[in-house]
Amino acid sequence: MTSPLPPAPAPPLTHYRPHRWLQKNLFNSWLNGLITIVLGGVLLWAGIGFLRWAIGAADWRVIPANLPLYFVGRYPADQYWRLWLMLAIIGALSGLSWGVLAQRAIRLFTVPVLAGLSLGAIGIILIPTPPLYRLFALAIALISAISAWGGRQGARQFPPLSRWLSLLWAVTFVMSFWLIRGGLGLKVVSTNDWGGLLLTLIMSLASILLCFPLGVLLALGRQSPLPVVRGLSIAYIELVRGVPLISILFMGQVMIPLFLPEGVRPDRVVRAILGLTLFSAAYLAENVRGGLQAVPRGQLEAANALGLNAPLTVGLIVLPQAIKISIPAIVGQFIGLFQDTTLLSIVGLLELLGISRAILANPEFLGKYGETYLFIGVIYWGFCYAMSIGSRRLEKHLNTGQR
Numbered sequence: 001m002t003s004p005l006p007p008a009p010a011p012p013l014t015h016y017r018p019h020r021w022l023q024k025n026l027f028n029s030w031l032n033g034l035i036t037i038v039l040g041g042v043l044l045w046a047g048i049g050f051l052r053w054a055i056g057a058a059d060w061r062v063i064p065a066n067l068p069l070y071f072v073g074r075y076p077a078d079q080y081w082r083l084w085l086m087l088a089i090i091g092a093l094s095g096l097s098w099g100v101l102a103q104r105a106i107r108l109f110t111v112p113v114l115a116g117l118s119l120g121a122i123g124i125i126l127i128p129t130p131p132l133y134r135l136f137a138l139a140i141a142l143i144s145a146i147s148a149w150g151g152r153q154g155a156r157q158f159p160p161l162s163r164w165l166s167l168l169w170a171v172t173f174v175m176s177f178w179l180i181r182g183g184l185g186l187k188v189v190s191t192n193d194w195g196g197l198l199l200t201l202i203m204s205l206a207s208i209l210l211c212f213p214l215g216v217l218l219a220l221g222r223q224s225p226l227p228v229v230r231g232l233s234i235a236y237i238e239l240v241r242g243v244p245l246i247s248i249l250f251m252g253q254v255m256i257p258l259f260l261p262e263g264v265r266p267d268r269v270v271r272a273i274l275g276l277t278l279f280s281a282a283y284l285a286e287n288v289r290g291g292l293q294a295v296p297r298g299q300l301e302a303a304n305a306l307g308l309n310a311p312l313t314v315g316l317i318v319l320p321q322a323i324k325i326s327i328p329a330i331v332g333q334f335i336g337l338f339q340d341t342t343l344l345s346i347v348g349l350l351e352l353l354g355i356s357r358a359i360l361a362n363p364e365f366l367g368k369y370g371e372t373y374l375f376i377g378v379i380y381w382g383f384c385y386a387m388s389i390g391s392r393r394l395e396k397h398l399n400t401g402q403r
Helices: 018-026 031-056 065-074 076-103 111-126 131-157 159-180 196-222 228-243 246-258 268-294 299-303 309-346 350-359 369-398
Strands: none
Touching: 065 076, 065 196, 065 350, 076 131, 076 159, 111 131, 131 159, 159 196, 196 228, 196 268, 196 309, 196 350, 228 268, 246 268, 246 309, 268 309, 299 309, 309 350, 309 369, 350 369
């Protein structure tokens, strides 16, 4: 007969006062204290110098005077409603996804979330845009919050809702492209008028979606027992990895039309997406290959013992684990791909960096390099940091540290 063990006592609560925290984390030895003082002095000196420049010397008129160019390039102003509608749909679906993923959380709107929403609303109000645009942005943020609450309630009442999220995002992607480009009842907007942040997001999202399946196929091809498939995969990966991205972008602009029938010439945006996709797929294949090699051999033996054939073993057992292991490297590559879109300005596409250079060429804004590059740098940092946060949450949700 066994008796149940008594419950373990709760760990004692420790309360650190500010001076205790400083003593433990910054001044726990004379060397760390010296490093803290030196680094603190450097940071203070740099911060004071930045504030003096930002408040006293910088001329920020270049930002509000060119906000439409920064965000949408030369997109027709009378068609802005299509972009706002697209943002509203994406905001609603983002909120819905957030609510579905957080259906088991104790509280949806925690203190950090409310603080983030409040800061976002303050930022929207402070942006120097027409009041109508600020109202649109605030309405989209409100729609996202309401959709999050509705998604959480809906997922609890209807659990299969989470399975439909991927399909909804796919439909939204196609609908967004239709709203941006037009056709089928909408006025067509030429890709020559796409620019700024809009073009940057289109190029990076399309390249990420296309390079992922191609990279996985190349990784499986490199592991294939068939010599021809393995050789071709290795040749492609090593050839592309040995060439700079700018060379592939130029080759895509010049050589892709040579392989197509006479008179067929894809749009230069499409050619640039193909160049980014072909380049990124080679690196993604190597990241996935690292995940494939990390899958324990016992998983294959267990699949064979269950009688699964090779395609089912790869599709149901090996590949999901390999991608799960490779998530940090894959997300890091996607962040790099988002930043690599800055090279598109060299081939004549005015994405965010390209449109900034065009603005700086305006005689009215000559010499405003610091203000312009700081502004677009904050935008790039915001998107990259958001991807980093999403990666960390996905790794935590999937327990990527466990195999």
